[in-house]
Amino acid sequence: MAGGVAVGAALQCRKRVPPGGDFRWSSVGGSDNGWENHLMTGRMPKPPPPSHRGPSPPPALQRAMVALQMGQVVEAERLAAEVLKANRTDVGAASILARALMAQRRNEEAIAPLERATRRVEDAGLETLLGAALGGAGRRSEAIDLLRRTTARRPPFLPAFQELAGQLAAAGRFDEAVAVIDSALALAPASLELQLLLAQILPHRNERGRAREILEKLRTVAPGHPDILAALARVLLLDGEYAAAADLYRQVLAQRPDDPLTRTSFSACLLEMGDRAAGEANLRLALRGRPQMIGRTTSALAMASHGRFFFRPSAVAKFLS
Template sequence: MALRAQQFAQAEQIATGILKSNRTDRHAALLFAHALMGQNRGGEAIAPLERVARRGDDAEVETLLGALLCGAGRVTDGIAQLRRTAARRPPYFPSFQELAGQLAKAGQYYEAIGAIEAGLALAPDSVDLKLDLGRMLHNVNQIARALSVLQSAHDAAPGRPDVLTQLGRVLIVHGDYAAAADAFRRVLALYPDDRSIRAHLATSLFEQGERDAAEAALRAVIRGQPQLLGRAVVVMASGSHGRFFFSQTDAAKFLGGQSG
């Protein structure tokens, strides 16, 4: 309950008390790790997790350990740990996702794609793995493949906002602006206050030539959040049917915001 309430210091205290009486209690070690991560001290949880991991196969513990090793700058050790965990059977699919994420952070994008594809070979219907693969393919500009994978994920889970968001972003690059705008509108129906999604919608609308609707979307982005003016100005200036202002003050006046 303390962890869910983001009372990380209290969660750490509880976990520490349990670990004092049983240094290899897996639940306490996991709680301790998450509590420290909430305080940006995840590296301090490596030793307790290593003690638990040495007791036997525990994919959840091993995956978190690999992530913390990478976060502590021990990237080679962390990736090696994640590779071992991803090789275990039965598979623990979060280990494939964590491995891919860490490989991508290390600049090994195609190895990251390979890690997700290995997971999908074992679970071809996994929407989460398809979403991750779509993101990574987008990052390496393999737009046609990304679109195919994400459309498959959307067909399997048509209401998932994370899938719709990533699909919309890829549709923009693909040039299908109407479909992208539809995807973003569906996300906004669930999360009307999501300003990032509204900015993506504005991009789609500008590219369709719907300048008034796009500018209205950008005004909603910065309403009450003047620090987002820069994002709005970039969206407005980069659109093929957008506007460019030489002065941030003029852009702020046009959008009804405040100059920085």
């Protein structure tokens, strides 16, 4: 759940790293432009915007909240901006405006209102959101420094730990990310979200067995949870258990048919199993209307043992169109 920059991380596995082997991290801001694949599905629960302080929120802010919850981010942006024009100190409006901007991948624009808000009030939720915006704007070192300060506060704000671990992993600092999650789990050992995040990062340290154990336990606690299924499928794919991974990816796609990254990973399984027709058909579905997916779909097609290789990007684009 953005918030972040795609990171390529080579893993040592039984044969080789299948296509799409890096993370997708979606920050608390809600955009999915972070660790972009399905070892990390990136849909961590997001902390709510800070509550409106003082009297009940004005009608425009209430409508902005509803619009954001409904995914109407342009309308949420417009309404929150109107509230801020009337009251520059409204931190609730600043939070909603920032979330709406980040959902549109306009992280840089979200930074200023959040910085103003954090200067007015000490709020761990706002600081976490600012950290996500900074990371999404490419200012990761600033994001990490801010989030380290936020995670040092007590009482702890767990989404800040999740965001910090995500930013560290996106920077390839996996040992530090695991240390952050371990410290958070010491405070909240029953947190499903933290355990899932840990299991999604562990394969980058070649600890797929430990990740698998965690995910199997989580699967019994939350059967059918798409993030857990996708993370477990990723581990199975890395271990070469393509049929089992494909079955889990089918279950995820039944819940999220428009998820191109899951579909690309599913295609990789099908190609490895020798089902070239179905694998290529799913790659076409993943690419359709999403030109930004050309790199991942090309990689999936070229790296599979039963895939194809093209010398020119235009040739593969034509083949998958």
